[in-house]
Structure formats: structure tokens, C-alpha cells
Amino acid sequence: MKKWLVALFSVFALMGSALAAVDINTANQQQLEAIKGIGPAKAKAIIDYRTAHGAFKTAEDIQQVPGIKGGTFKKIAPEITVGGKGAAPAPAGKASAPAKAAPTAAPKASAPAAKPAKK
Numbered sequence: 001m002k003k004w005l006v007a008l009f010s011v012f013a014l015m016g017s018a019l020a021a022v023d024i025n026t027a028n029q030q031q032l033e034a035i036k037g038i039g040p041a042k043a044k045a046i047i048d049y050r051t052a053h054g055a056f057k058t059a060e061d062i063q064q065v066p067g068i069k070g071g072t073f074k075k076i077a078p079e080i081t082v083g084g085k086g087a088a089p090a091p092a093g094k095a096s097a098p099a100k101a102a103p104t105a106a107p108k109a110s111a112p113a114a115k116p117a118k119k
Contacts, residue, residue: 021081042062
């Protein structure tokens with residue numbers, strides 16, 4: 001019985017990951033190619049467009065990528081999402097510096113509570 005439950009759980013886990021939408025702002029070449037209707041050339045075009053123009057604001061924005069128009073978009077729309085923020089386009093000729101972390105305030109040490117005065 002335990003083996004059956006493990007097997008059933010595994011099947012559901014695999015199905016869930018297979019049906020998960022691909023975030024077009026963060027997906028790599030291989031993840032984009034996993035979308036039905038997106039081959040190596042279109043996946044590269046998506047990455048190139050995203051690098052040059054920044055993150056997609058909506059899933060529909062993918063239609064701005066050369067080679068992806070209405071028909072292709074209708075096929076891939078259920079498989080894509082725009083959840084993450086992709087890298088902003090780098091200014092021409094400049095390398096972007098890594099972002100600095102905001103300083104955090106150290107917790108203040110509290111003084112020991114004063115004892116009530118004796119009468």
C-alpha cells in the first residue's frame with residue numbers, strides 16, 4: 001500500500017511540474033524550447049529581445065518578438081506567464097554593477113529592567 005501511495009504522489013508531482021507555466025522573463029533557452037511551438041530560433045529571439053528591451057510586462061508583449069505573432073501566441077499563451085522580473089537591458093557600452101544590499105540596523109541592546117525601590 002505504501003508503494004502505491006508513493007507512486008501516486010510521484011505521478012501527481014510530475015504532472016504538476018509538466019503543466020507549470022514558463023515564466024518568459026526568467027526562462028533559459030532550454031525552458032523556452034519546452035514550450036510547444038517554440039524552437040531554438042524563437043527561444044533565442046525571446047532571450048535576445050528580453051535582453052535588449054527588458055522584462056515583458058504582460059504575456060501579450062511576447063508578440064513584439066520577431067517571429068511570434070497572433071497565431072503562435074494563441075498556441076503558447078496557456079503555457080507562458082510573466083511572473084518574474086527579467087534583467088533590465090544594460091545601457092549600450094556600459095556593464096551594470098551589482099546592486100548593493102541595503103544596510104540593516106543592528107538590534108538595540110535593551111537595558112536590564114530597573115528593580116522597584118524598596119520602601
